[in-house]
Amino acid sequence: MTRQSIIDSYQRIKPYIHNTPVLSSSYLNELAGCNMVFKCENFQKMGAFKMRGATNAILNIEKNKRQNGVVTHSSGNFAQAVALAAKTQEIPAYIVMPSNAPNVKKQAVQDYGGQVTICKPTIEERERHCAQIALETGATPLHPSNDLDVILGNSTSSYELLQDYPTLDVILTPVGGGGLLAGTALTVSNFGNDCHCLGAEPANVDDAYRSLASGKIEVNDNINTIADGLRTTLGDVNFPIIQQCVDRIIRVEESEIVHAMKLIWERMKLVVEPSSAVPFAAVLKEPDFFRNKQIGIIISGGNVDLTSLPF
Amino acid sequence: MTRQSIIDSYQRIKPYIHNTPVLSSSYLNELAGCNMVFKCENFQKMGAFKMRGATNAILNIEKNKRQNGVVTHSSGNFAQAVALAAKTQEIPAYIVMPSNAPNVKKQAVQDYGGQVTICKPTIEERERHCAQIALETGATPLHPSNDLDVILGNSTSSYELLQDYPTLDVILTPVGGGGLLAGTALTVSNFGNDCHCLGAEPANVDDAYRSLASGKIEVNDNINTIADGLRTTLGDVNFPIIQQCVDRIIRVEESEIVHAMKLIWERMKLVVEPSSAVPFAAVLKEPDFFRNKQIGIIISGGNVDLTSLPF
Structure with a gap:
């Protein structure tokens, strides 16, 4: 039923959204020791998967x-x-x-x-x-992330990605409110071919990581992260999906986010917001885990204030 | 003969280069009053058409x-x-x-x-x-711009562009040493369908503009432009091609380059170097000339120092 809902959602929104380009960088692949493709939702209308x-x-x-x-x-x-x-x-x-x-x-x-x-x-x-x-x-x-229709809409990004790259081993997204991760997890579990869905989260706001560990929705004590799109917490609609379909959540430090963001700007020539760099930071953090794997990364968006960059 | 040389050059280098993506922005089209497609050589290997x-x-x-x-x-x-x-x-x-x-x-x-x-x-x-x-x-x-093989290599970017968009009215490139403009002009005159080739140049280093006017290669008194890729002057190989096949050269001020560059970063989410923003600045400068036209713009490259941006 979910499978058909994803297909229906894709057909429904298709006339109004971009099928965003997928880019890669041989330099970054060499650096990370794996093969990454980046689904560029920063090129989506209004600049984000939302x-x-x-x-x-x-x-x-x-x-x-x-x-x-x-x-x-x-x-x-x-x-x-x-x-x-x-x-x-x-x-x-x-x-x-x-x-x-x-x-x-x-x-x-x-x-x-x-x-x-x-x-x-x-x-x-x-x-x-x-x-x-x-x-x-x-x-x-409308709720930004804790709504099944929003989640299904978000699922279409990885749906497009898997159509172009059906043999991916892993798809990684950032996790904030959980709407993108839940949508991606639904796609991966319904259309992935031995593919796993992982989340990546700033260690400073690791509510999703802690929620998966404790089995109940945890909140953040503070919102001190440069990844301003990821300061929100999970909800009762997306959390059960994440519990069921997400393998693990990898946490990264602020300096690792900035480093990954700079590499994406410098090497891929992409303007991405800090949140978008979190999954790539996770890949760089765990080279043994990702080595030689085929990895899809959802670049969540590119809306950033050019006058206050962290580098 | 030139026609076949362009095809041969394309076949020769094809295995070693990217067929770069072409992107557009409805926001920028509305702003400029025309339809632009951007050929993204910033995504080329090493980050430039070179x-x-x-x-x-x-x-x-x-x-x-x-x-x-x-x-x-x-x-x-x-x-x-x-x-x-x-x-x-x-x-x-x-x-x-x-x-x-x-x-x-x-x-x-x-x-x-x-x-x-x-x-x-x-x-x-x-x-x-x-x-x-x-x-x-x-x-x-090897000379960076005043060499026929280099010029023919450069011609392949607009050759790819015209294959995807055969009905373009205009193709615009920045002009510095003249190698990209000459290559593009050769493509447009051989494969364009009523298409015109134009150059765009910083007013501060307008040697190409003045050379076209005087009929001989002029030099620059200074190199005071943010468009660091465009500080060089024409040569005896590319100048005759530009004379014969380029309609006109449009000059833009430094502030117009920075404004156009910022719009490309903000709205298209592309990291481009200042030189790459010069053609778009020219389009914004002459709205009446470009109104409702189908315009191809070669984004020349994206190698820029992220720690010293002009905005």
């Missing part, structure tokens, strides 16, 4: 209700993804953003036609504003 | 002589291209570099197996060292 999940979730709303629009709270890529996906479907997008979100992110959401509401930067205030807007407008609330 | 010319020139050396290797003087991409192309053909590469070349560039040449000789940073000293090495070793001297 466009897939947002589009799928919107298209799954019953048509009459869809016209009322969608509402979400996010200060990151999901806000832009919902704004652009809603614009594409010609419905309103209400985006609640915390007052401490960078102006450049608010502007990007507005450029995509999103209607921004600013609130106090607490999770309670964000959720309260979302609920109120949903009540007033009839808009459907 | 790999094409260097490979073709090396493969055109008669086999007995080829074994003695090649020699060139360069502090830029051509040095790395010759080093890597020679390594691929398993012959020695002797690279003369000025003492003021950045260490990172010397290191890159050595990483590709090039044998670096450091000399005083004058053109006379560079040429003297090249001649001496050629005499001592029997190595064949």
Whole structure:
């Protein structure tokens, strides 16, 4: 059933998304001692894989209700993804953003036609504003990662990748809220040919690693990581999928993330956000584990402030 | 005859180069009011189109002589291209570099197996060292841009582009030494379907613009441009080709180059060197001229120092 859901999701969103290019680097392969292909979601519309999940979730709303629009709270890529996906479907997008979100992110959401509401930067205030807007407008609330339609939308990136590279041994994604990892895990377990799905996570916000170990959803004490897309925690929809279909989660240090990010910029000529470098950092960290393997890496996105790079 | 030479060059170097991806951005198209496709030579081996010319020139050396290797003087991409192309053909590469070349560039040449000789940073000293090495070793001297085999090698980038996009109205390249522009002009005049070839040049080093105007090779008074790949001047091999086959050369200011470069990084998620942004800057500068046209842009390379970006 999941297998068919992935295929259906792919067919549904296909007209509205890019089938993103897959790139590789012989230099990085030599350095890492394995064969890596990078699925470039930084080239996706609005610059991140989130466009897939947002589009799928919107298209799954019953048509009459869809016209009322969608509402979400996010200060990151999901806000832009919902704004652009809603614009594409010609419905309103209400985006609640915390007052401490960078102006450049608010502007990007507005450029995509999103209607921004600013609130106090607490999770309670964000959720309260979302609920109120949903009540007033009839808009459907969307969660960035803990929603099956979002997860299925995200699954289409690795689905495309496995169509081009059906013999991959491993597919690696970063893990933050868990929506990309869960979607990828569903694809790998349904379409992989002896392929394993792994997550990569900053050690500073290793809630997913600890959740897998303890068997219940753990939270982070702090969000001190450069990988700003990975500061969120798992939810009750994606965690069971991750528990069932993900082999392991590898943790990497901040310096390892910056090192991997710089290599991707320098050698692959790709603008990627720090979160996207976390899986490659994991490959570099465990050379014995990955040696000579065929590895797919999902480059999650490329939305980064060029004026504050870590190198 | 030229037509067949381009095809032969392409067949000759094809096993040793990447057929580079072509990318586009609906945002940038909307901004510029035209349809642009970017031929990404920043994804080429060693990160620049120069790999094409260097490979073709090396493969055109008669086999007995080829074994003695090649020699060139360069502090830029051509040095790395010759080093890597020679390594691929398993012959020695002797690279003369000025003492003021950045260490990172010397290191890159050595990483590709090039044998670096450091000399005083004058053109006379560079040429003297090249001649001496050629005499001592029997190595064949290679010029970065003023050599027909190099030009024909360079022509293969636009040849690939026109195969994928046969209806382009214009192909634009940056112009420095003139090797890429001349090669592209040969392709466009032989394989273009009512297609025009244009050059784009920093106004601060507008020797090519002035040469086309005066009918003789002009030089630059200074090399004050951020587009470090475009500081060189035309030669007697490529200038006649440019005279015959290039419609016009558009000049852009330094601030326009930086603006265009930042847009390519931010919106296309591509790491490109300043020289590569010059053609896009030209498109932005002359919206009326380019409006609604189908435009091919050669992204010349992506070798840039990430620690000293202009934004």
